[in-house]
Amino acid sequence: xxxxxxxxxxxxxxxxxxxxxxxxxxxxxxxxxxxxxxxxxxxxxxxxxxxxxxxxxxxxxxxxxxxxxxxxxxxxxxxxxxxxxxxxxxxxxxxxxxxxxxxxxxxxxxxxxxxxxxxxxxxxxxxx
Amino acid sequence: xxxxxxxxxxxxxxxxxxxxxxxxxxxxxxxxxxxxxxxxxxxxxxxxxxxxxxxxxxxxxxxxxxxxxxxxxxxxxxxxxxxxxxxxxxxxxxxxxxxxxxxxxxxxxxxxxxxxxxxxxxxxxxxx
DNA sequence: TCGAAACATCGATGTTCGTCGATATCTAGT
DNA sequence: ACTAGATATCGACGAACATCGATGTTTCGA
Numbered sequence: 067x068x069x070x071x072x073x074x075x076x077x078x079x080x081x082x083x084x085x086x087x088x089x090x091x092x093x094x095x096x097x098x099x100x101x102x103x104x105x106x107x108x109x110x111x112x113x114x115x116x117x118x119x120x121x122x123x124x125x126x127x128x129x130x131x132x133x134x135x136x137x138x139x140x141x142x143x144x145x146x147x148x149x150x151x152x153x154x155x156x157x158x159x160x161x162x163x164x165x166x167x168x169x170x171x172x173x174x175x176x177x178x179x180x181x182x183x184x185x186x187x188x189x190x191x192x193x194x
Numbered sequence: 195x196x197x198x199x200x201x202x203x204x205x206x207x208x209x210x211x212x213x214x215x216x217x218x219x220x221x222x223x224x225x226x227x228x229x230x231x232x233x234x235x236x237x238x239x240x241x242x243x244x245x246x247x248x249x250x251x252x253x254x255x256x257x258x259x260x261x262x263x264x265x266x267x268x269x270x271x272x273x274x275x276x277x278x279x280x281x282x283x284x285x286x287x288x289x290x291x292x293x294x295x296x297x298x299x300x301x302x303x304x305x306x307x308x309x310x311x312x313x314x315x316x317x318x319x320x321x322x
Numbered sequence: 323t324c325g326a327a328a329c330a331t332c333g334a335t336g337t338t339c340g341t342c343g344a345t346a347t348c349t350a351g352t
Numbered sequence: 353a354c355t356a357g358a359t360a361t362c363g364a365c366g367a368a369c370a371t372c373g374a375t376g377t378t379t380c381g382a
Contacts, residue, residue, distance in 0.1 A: 095210040100272065106247035116318075117245040118370080119234035126229040138329060144228065151371055153330055172328045172379050187315035190244075246340080266359060279341055281360055300349050300358045 112186055115162035120145055121155050125183075128165065128176055133166075135175040233277055240314055243290035248273055249283050253311075256293065263296075263303040 101109075117119060129138045137159055142152045156176055159165040164186075166177045227236070244250060251273055256264045269280045284304055287293040292310050296303045 101251045101260065103247065103251070106250045106254075109250055110245055110247040112243055113250075114245040115243040117238055119231065119238040120370085122234045122237055122241075123229045123231070126234075130228065147370095149329070150331080150373080154370080157330085169329085169378090174329060176365060183318040187318040190311040190315040242339095248340085275340095276357070278341060278343080280362080282340080285360085297348090297359090302359060 072112070109189060112162045115159050115164055116186075118155070120147060120151075121159060123179070124155055124159070125164070125178075129178050133177075135177045137173045138174055139173075207276070215302060237317060240290050240292070243287050243292055244314075246273060246283070248279075252283055252287070253292070253306075257306055263305045265301045267301075312314055 067116075116125075124141055127141060127144065128134065131140070138149060138152050138156065141147070141156075142149045143150065156165060156167070160167050160176075164179055164182050166179050168175045168177070236241050244253075245270070251267055253270065255269060256262065259268070266277060266284065268281050269275070269284075270277045273280065275283075284293060288295050288304075292307055292314075294305045296305070
């Protein structure tokens with residue numbers, strides 16, 4: 067249950083009963099739309115893909131590899147992780163749209179989705 | 195041990211007779227430093243602060259507020275969250291270096307740390 | 323056709339996380 | 353000092369997560 071005081075001020079929209087005694091806290095964003103819940107959820111999904119140390123290192127390895135292509139066996143060893151764990155992390159980043167997966171023969175090659183990290187970064191800078 | 199290092203590890207006395215027939219998989223990054231575990235952990239901590247829908251909406255509200263300052267009571271209602279939950283999210287983002295907290299009287303005002311989001315975004319762009 | 327290798331998927335487990343209610347702390351005004 | 357309001361902290365609970373071992377799937381070579 068929310069408290070009453072601030073709610074009334076908000077409901078009426080402007081500063082009617084509040085005199086100079088109040089420093090006008092709890093006056094929310096002027097009706098402007100904030101991030102919708104659905105967009106926030108989608109964005110959070112992509113940041114969640116970056117919110118793990120091992121996934122960041124995977125990205126680092128993939129992006130610095132020779133042809134910008136890496137297979138699972140290249141990752142498990144330097145990260146000290148089991149192969150199923152690496153596959154799991156890769157899947158998360160593929161589903162987040164950060165990595166491409168291409169299967170050639172027995173191997174699966176992973177590469178950065180061009181511009182994916184850039185567009186994510188663009189959502190962070192306030193300028194528009 | 196960069197270039198050939200992992201190859202001999204994988205060999206283990208069996209098949210190192212691979213010639214031009216193989217596309218040379220499992221040849222890891224040639225000596226290129228990947229993200230150290232400690233840096234990855236620190237970076238992941240900051241991305242973790244962005245990996246929640248409600249925290250992203252809090253950032254959106256804070257950054258679009260009039261004076262770029264918001265108090266807790268401005269956030270609890272539009273997000274449909276309890277006050278303790280909002281305080282908890284704010285604390286996480288303050289500890290991640292994304293938000294400033296300034297207490298004036300009874301209220302606590304939160305604002306963006308200038309450049310914090312920008313520097314985080316900078317870690318995402320491949321940057322050549 | 324069989325077996326080996328690379329990778330994905332499944333099931334389980336211990337940990338972290340988001341949320342809430344209750345409570346503590348801190349401040350301003352009476 | 354006392355009270356009321358804003359915020360922080362605490363303890364608990366359910367959901368989500370990272371990791372692992374075991375197993376399934378696919379591909380290639382013998």
